[in-house]
Amino acid sequence: MTDPLIRWRAHAEGAVLLDGFHALKHALRFGARVPVAVATDRKAALALAAELAADLRDVLDALLTEVPEQAYASLVPRPHPTGVAALAVRPSRQANLRAFAQTPRTAPVVVLDDPRNLGNAGAVIRLAAGFGATGVVTTGTLDPWHPTVVRGGAGLHFATAVERLDVAELPAGPLFALDPEGEDIRGVRLPDDAVLAFGSERSGLSAELRGRADHLLRLPMRPQVSSYNLATSVAMALYHWSATGAAATAFS
Template sequence: MNDPARTARSEDPAGPVAAWRRLADGAVLLDGFHALKHAVRFGAEVPVAIAADRGAALALAGELAPDVREALAALLTEVPEGTYAALVPRPHPTGVAALAVRPSRAGSLAKLAHTPRTAPVVVLDNPRNLGNAGAVIRLAAGFGATGVVTTGTLDPWHPTVVRGGAGLHFATAVERLTVEELPPGPVFALDPEGEDIRSLRLPDDALLAFGSERSGLSPELRARADHLVALPMRPQVSSYNLATSVAMTLYHWSATGGAPA
């Protein structure tokens, strides 16, 4: 049976392409099927979504995300593959991309500041690697963390970070703040000189702070810390990857009383 909506989209891609070009500078790029799937699942406002092969994208939705297939069918417009490739900086293997409205900063700050919290806030102190930041946001969403805060110059909404986070920025609060602007709560900062995490129970209202991949905690964050915490590590091993450290810490929190909703 013919799908009139699909026919209209396939025959007239100029509308969504024009909308894309008009909105691109101020919107969040959802790069690939999984980023769009998660954004829709967690309530993102998506004004335009395109696919090089709409049928393949909806078949993927039927297989992997039937809960959002209907919503994706209403959103996706098929465009020629060359048009799709020209609109995105790095074409995704799924041939899907979309633009979403970034959640309001005021709303995110209110979520981060609200107490009592039922899950920690992850703080990345002056992170450097965009992919690592995205992986951390994906982890935080999976564990049901209240949010992820970055300090320093890295933009946590950079397209590479959103790609690494698979669109799960919309499942948790994500903001960039200074150390002085951090939300309330006891700061448990990861540091090799800290107390073994296995001897501690991390409270739900904690700020779990992780230093940069290169230089560790900044002096400002170290001064703000209430507790220094160390992950178990074999002697002569220098460090863990940032995302691995966050995963271990969030797992310890969840295993000692905290849990995803």
């Protein structure tokens, strides 16, 4: 068998780093192509698979190669407690754009307008995957496939479409932007083809995106409380959609 470090280097350019057992587990469950995976303790990793991912036990048995801890640490920026890492092939931009353009779209697209925090972006992608959203779009400079974002998303980038786009390229559909001056979200039924936009943690919605919005919505909030965490805001909006829209039956 080819040395795993040689295989790693052969696939590293442009690949998605799956940092930890759970990221690898989720990526495999949702169809990611994983050419190389390593573990510092293969036996322990397979025991974890037997406990938490029995559906993948045989796949992981064939895929995982044990490497020394020092070699593993050289492959990842921040070693994961599970001692597991892998590389996956990133979905093409064209595939993500096709997902956004499907008609009829059966779940919202979440837009993060110029987000700044990598961990927040990962948490939002994890939420979107859990709620069955069509995908997550980021505008601005943050790379939604950055290793820290993928780690925060626990590998669930492969369960939903994730892409960086300009505001002018946003998917079609009624655009609902979250804004303190908007209508109370509790009085609005969000359609399945909604585009739900959330401003950056620091400065809120950009003028360009706010100007394109079809509807401004606000989340319920106690007076004198200034804001919610970005991921919390997305969770509240997606829960409202899942509880009041056509998707409600899918979660019952």
